[in-house]
Amino acid sequence: MNRSDNQYDVIIMGGGPAGATAAAVLAMHGRRTLVLEKEKFPRYHIGESMMPYCYFPLERIGLIDKICASHFVKKYSVQFVSRTGKVSQPFYFFQHFDHPASMTWQVLRSEFDLMLLENAREKGAEVREETKVKETLKDDRGYVIGVKAETKTGEELTFHAPITMDATGRDALTLARNGWRVMDRRLKKIALWTYYKGAFRDPGLDEGATTIAYIPEKGWFWYIPLPNDIVGVGVVAEKDYLYRDTRDPHEIFQREIRENPWIESRLKVGERVDRYYVTGEFSYRGLHCAADGLVLIGDAFAFLDPVFSSGLFLALWSGEKAADAVHAALDAGDYSAARFRDYSEMMISGIEAMRKLIYAFYDQDFNFRELVMKYPEIKGDLTDCLLGDLFRDFTRLFTAVGEFVELPDPLPHGRPLLSELCVSSS
Ligand SMILES: Cc1cc2nc3c(=O)[nH]c(=O)nc-3n(C[C@H](O)[C@H](O)[C@H](O)COP(=O)(O)OP(=O)(O)OC[C@H]3O[C@@H](n4cnc5c(N)ncnc54)[C@H](O)[C@@H]3O)c2cc1C
Numbered sequence: 001m002n003r004s005d006n007q008y009d010v011i012i013m014g015g016g017p018a019g020a021t022a023a024a025v026l027a028m029h030g031r032r033t034l035v036l037e038k039e040k041f042p043r044y045h046i047g048e049s050m051m052p053y054c055y056f057p058l059e060r061i062g063l064i065d066k067i068c069a070s071h072f073v074k075k076y077s078v079q080f081v082s083r084t085g086k087v088s089q090p091f092y093f094f095q096h097f098d099h100p101a102s103m104t105w106q107v108l109r110s111e112f113d114l115m116l117l118e119n120a121r122e123k124g125a126e127v128r129e130e131t132k133v134k135e136t137l138k139d140d141r142g143y144v145i146g147v148k149a150e151t152k153t154g155e156e157l158t159f160h161a162p163i164t165m166d167a168t169g170r171d172a173l174t175l176a177r178n179g180w181r182v183m184d185r186r187l188k189k190i191a192l193w194t195y196y197k198g199a200f201r202d203p204g205l206d207e208g209a210t211t212i213a214y215i216p217e218k219g220w221f222w223y224i225p226l227p228n229d230i231v232g233v234g235v236v237a238e239k240d241y242l243y244r245d246t247r248d249p250h251e252i253f254q255r256e257i258r259e260n261p262w263i264e265s266r267l268k269v270g271e272r273v274d275r276y277y278v279t280g281e282f283s284y285r286g287l288h289c290a291a292d293g294l295v296l297i298g299d300a301f302a303f304l305d306p307v308f309s310s311g312l313f314l315a316l317w318s319g320e321k322a323a324d325a326v327h328a329a330l331d332a333g334d335y336s337a338a339r340f341r342d343y344s345e346m347m348i349s350g351i352e353a354m355r356k357l358i359y360a361f362y363d364q365d366f367n368f369r370e371l372v373m374k375y376p377e378i379k380g381d382l383t384d385c386l387l388g389d390l391f392r393d394f395t396r397l398f399t400a401v402g403e404f405v406e407l408p409d410p411l412p413h414g415r416p417l418l419s420e421l422c423v424s425s426s
Pocket residue numbers: 013014015016017018019036037038039045046047048049050051131132133134167168169170171172173191279297298299300306309310311312313315
């Protein structure tokens with residue numbers, strides 16, 4: 001491979017939703033774009049429930065018609081189920097937002113991620129699967145100027161570009177290599193999940209609802225209806241609570257099912273058809289979202305507890321917005337970290353809003369119903385957060401929430417790592 005063969009405008013490490021969205025946008029801008037993905041798609045991934053505002057990045061990259069024509073389950077609402085099994089009034093998105101985006105989807109990530117990656121290819125990006133990035137390469141000023149990768153067969157490859165995007169998901173290559181992963185200690189939970197076939201689904205509009213069903217100590221189940229009569233069901237709680245008398249996933253899962261009659265009765269008519277999956281290490285944010293020649297997107301930058309299904313939205317959104325910033329940086333011939341200041345402020349403000357809501361959700365004394373009863377005027381703000389309209393001022397909402405619970409201070413990190421030259425001239 002000679003120099004011109006391996007020279008790109010931008011290299012994207014990771015072809016999940018964040019990377020594939022960024023790749024499509026950059027290819028649509030006419031940029032020579034390379035995606036390096038370590039797996040062969042389709043591959044399994046957790047994270048099936050979308051927020052309504054996913055619509056907008058998907059529309060930008062031309063995927064709405066394809067997704068509408070797919071067998072993904074239509075999601076119109078979210079509902080909550082108390083510990084005794086009492087179901088709340090469903091929160092229908094269309095009652096708050098008169099737009100086609102008010103209907104969203106429960107997706108099979110194997111198919112959804114493949115659709116996104118193929119779309120990036122169709123738009124003109126070069127995608128190399130089964131090619132794992134081993135390290136980024138820097139010049140003598142410290143700018144990232146490319147990557148070293150290895151194929152499944154052990155072939156070592158080098159690629160160059162003035163800007164690299166890290167979209168490696170929770171592997172978070174840059175955070176891991178630089179010690180930049182800062183955990184959100186109070187949101188340290190465990191998730192344990194599996195899949196059932198034939199479990200009970202509500203008919204009609206509610207068939208595709210996401211249900212959040214409570215168990216003791218503010219733990220909760222997700223219940224997500226998927227295509228092919230499959231339901232994804234998982235439990236999230238504190239480690240000490242879940243592991244209190246056994247570490248066996250089957251025993252824990254079956255024990256917790258019995259903690260919520262709604263979950264128990266629905267699963268009873270179905271059959272478990274997959275193994276149990278477990279993950280911890282919840283909720284972190286990178287010390288920085290960019291360095292010279294490098295920008296981080298999706299879970300490679302930050303990850304939040306999945307209770308409000310914000311992960312896919314933040315991945316798609318950050319992929320799109322960072323790609324526009326990369327395009328502008330390429331136009332300007334300036335690849336410094338400072339180019340990503342606006343991107344970082346936007347992402348941090350949205351993540352902070354969602355993070356406060358998640359803290360409130362887990363507070364033993366907090367209840368969204370009481371909040372809205374006392375302050376009906378903030379219902380719209382709350383709705384916007386749940387839809388994914390995150391990037392605006394929520395002072396009124398969080399002043400009200402702050403009367404009920406102690407909210408976390410904003411985290412100080414996540415901004416670009418500015419070089420000395422930039423810091424002194426800014
Ligand atoms: C338990 C749980 C439940 C969740 N539920 C939801 C939900 O209901 N709704 C929701 O919106 N989100 C949910 N999420 C979050 C969601 O899964 C993620 O936010 C989303 O997948 C992020 O997309 P991404 O593109 O940033 O990363 P990923 O989807 O992880 O993609 C990263 C890609 O990078 C590749 N990669 C990694 N390292 C390398 C490397 N060195 N070289 C090349 N390629 C590499 C990986 O193979 C992968 O394909 C959940 C997460 C968890 C843990």
